[in-house]
Amino acid sequence: MQELTTRAVVVTPGPDGTGAARNAELRDLVKALTHQHARKADHVVSAGRMRAEGGNLLMTGHAPLLSAEGVTLTDQALRPTSVADEGIAEKLRIPLAYLRRMRAELPALYDANVNGWLEADPSRKLMLRTFTSGDGDGGVGVLRAVLSDSYRRIDNFDVLVSALEGIQQTGHEINITGCDLSDRRMVVRIESQSVRVMAPELLKGYRSPFNGQTGDELPIVSAGFVLANSEVGSGAYTLTPRIVVRVCRNGLTMAKDAYRAVHIGARMDEGLIRVSEDTDAKHLALIQAQTRDAVSTFLDREYVETKLRAIEREAGREVADPAKTIETISKKLRFSEAVQQSVLNHFIRGGQPTAGGILQAITATAQTIQDADAAYELEAQALAAMALV
Template sequence: MKEGRSLRGLATELERQLASKKDMIVPVMKMHVSTDAAGQCALVVDEQDSEHAYPVTDFALRQIADKHAIPYAYFERMRLEQPVLFDQNVNTWLHANASVNRLVRTLDGKARAFLTDRYRRIDNWDLANYILPILSRLPGARFESVELTESRMFLKVVTSNVSCEVAPGDVIQAGVIVSNSEIGHGKLRVEPLIYRLVCRNGMIVADRAMRKTHLGRKLISDEDNVVVFQDDTLKAEDHALFLKTRDMVESAVSEVTFRLISAKMQKTMGIKLLGDPVKSVEVLANRFAFNDDESGGVLRHLIEEGDLSGFGLLNAVTGYSQDIADYERATDFEEFGGHILNFEPVDWKAIVMPA
């Protein structure tokens, strides 16, 4: 499993971000984009005291393009090559519907998210403060990996009290991953996690997941002014949501869930790869959009392990995740392992004997 930061490091960064972030409901007529000759784009917001310019992150730029149906390749070409044209285009579409309000989320003085006014804020600070004590009280719990990237928070916990041997000497343990995005890069998710001791691989099993879309009531706004949100705006709704999150954590690490998943893993041991393993990996690469380096990495793990079975292929994918520098992409590969576990016979047929 990909190593992240320490719990103390996570808490320190969450506290720092809490003091540095600001959320605003902004009428579109109270903002515009302004781009310099180098293509650096800022979102200029007319707040009650004066105009404030917030440099726009790459992720928020994508959201601005998406909200105004501007093809991203053209959007970026304008921004980098014709910034005056870029500003004219974006501001024209931005102001086309004067009654629209947007939720703008900022951090460290930068616009990090450009969202609808129905976006449901689920903040990492609030979620962590509620869920970390619950995770720490799981029997035999250990925080195997936690991380806070630019777009998501990840909490991966394993419990040594729920375990079994999938093969002699090959022990797996139950766990859970809680992940969330404050900026619209995915849902709040609670998913079972399987940890294999012999190689420290993690596998996320998404078919039994709770995923909460960040969509709620239309946020209260002032048609003529920018509204800055206070932290207690959605506390009651947060409490109800976090109670459900707690229940899903308990379900994810239950004996029933763990036994169902471990039985599926044991069945993959009987699936033998009869064709060229290179082509078997190519089938996975096409399905999950691996790049060439990723395909080569998975193949290397498969050959080094010497287990040409469905179980070996699953572990080659999750094992390769530890080689990936980017934490979010590494987590993707832990999820791919869970998807492979849930393959139907027709899916395995294409892998076992690829054309």
């Protein structure tokens, strides 16, 4: 069962470079990204220079080693993350569940399958995103992702700095209300200090499940947006508008209006990847420009009022059988049993027997989920879930 918690959770990266942050402050995110940045190494490698051994992936002939006998090329062992498993499965067309079962239960069978498919096309090139090995890990690095050799890297630290510079250039006062970091993505939640809109219809009869305050007492929402980026192929760099309910801090994200920058570039030569300063500057200038556009569009009173009125038109529908309705939505959107039960509990505590009450229950549940990726994905589904009522 998925663990649910209302606590902010911050986990600093471990010695191998992996780690996570949930509801962290900006300084915690910067610390984690700085730690990771020092360990990153990306390579374009032909399949003929890769092999599986003991459930790990080896880059053969990777690094020169000087000894009394001369210089020899050594292999680099890499331990795949769950995201890297997905890349291996997709690139080699091995069912993901089967791949993971083999590595967990029969590593020799895992090695045989992966090696067989690598040998079938030895000239094929792939990008391996890695963290180098650290002290105490036996020289085994971390395989973060297996991607196309045309994957364009847009890294989290650079995105964060460029986006913050873009916001600063607008002069708009904002708060960063929470940061998440996982093996899959970085998420930064941004809220306007000045653009607030009255939402009495949306919040009529609603009660915060966290502090008991009612929406009738504080019928206000704030403008905001979510900055998200994946370094490992799990989605584009995006800026997504978000309306924040002040009474409970629920976030209503509107994916249809998101700005996106996909990670697709030119194919690269084999070897360690080094990107020129000129190429980096062009990508980061685009991120700054997109962020300025997002601030102008999303942190605008008229935009928020227009979106809010559309949400209110859907939110007023009554829910006659909450348990059945939430069960149906959960099946269609593939919520876990724990999430389904949490949504029902938050719906009851919210006291709003409408489609809007289900919207609030889903976004409230998203706040309490410890897994950053699960929380991000659940909040993003909330408006679609309300439309199913």
